[in-house]
Amino acid sequence: MPGLLRPEDLKMISLDAETEEYNRERDLKKKKAQQDKELREAFMSRKVAEKALAIDRVNNAIRIAAQNGQHHLQVITFPSSYCSDGGRRINIADPEWPTTLTGFAKDAYEFYDTELRPLGYKLRAEIISFPGGMPGEVAMSLTW
Incomplete structure (x- = not known):
């Protein structure tokens, strides 16, 4: 029959549990x-899909949004840390905010600039979360 646990045994059990955690x-x-x-x-x-496919996707998405009474469509979200300035220019609505985009956001912006802006669409970027008081997620929305 085993004996009672000693305080040293309990310390080891606690230490093992802490180490495991x-x-x-x-x-x-x-x-x-x-x-x-x-x-x-x-x-x-990541890159924007082939132009024809991208246009079909955009047309379908904005058609559905318009049918639902919307006048904008959130098209992309990403961490503000993906911006070259951590999202600061977007946060202060600096007109030069597109220059801070990288990766897919930059590619998406270029698609907007060449294909959608000439048709009258606008693109809005905003910080939509502030974890710990710092810019978190960026949302880019197409408006019409």
């Missing part, structure tokens, strides 16, 4: 960092 949190942080890295790489390498 620390290792679990560390592994979770590493996994999240890897996922964030993969998402960023995908965003940076």
Whole structure:
């Protein structure tokens, strides 16, 4: 029959539990960092679809939005950290905010600028979240 647990045994049990929790949190942080890295790489390498396909997608999306009484369509969201300035120019509505775009956002803006702006569409960018008081997510919306 085993004896009663000693205080030293309890300290070891607590230490083992703390170590396990620390290792679990560390592994979770590493996994999240890897996922964030993969998402960023995908965003940076992604391109707007072939022009004809992109036009079909845009037409379908804005048609549905208009049928639902909308006058704008959120077309892309991404972390403000993907902007070269962390989203600061978007946050202050600086007219030069498009120069801070990178990756897919830059490609999408160029598609807007060459294909949609001449038709009278406008593109609005805004910070839609402020975790810890800092710019978080950026949303770009097409308006008509």
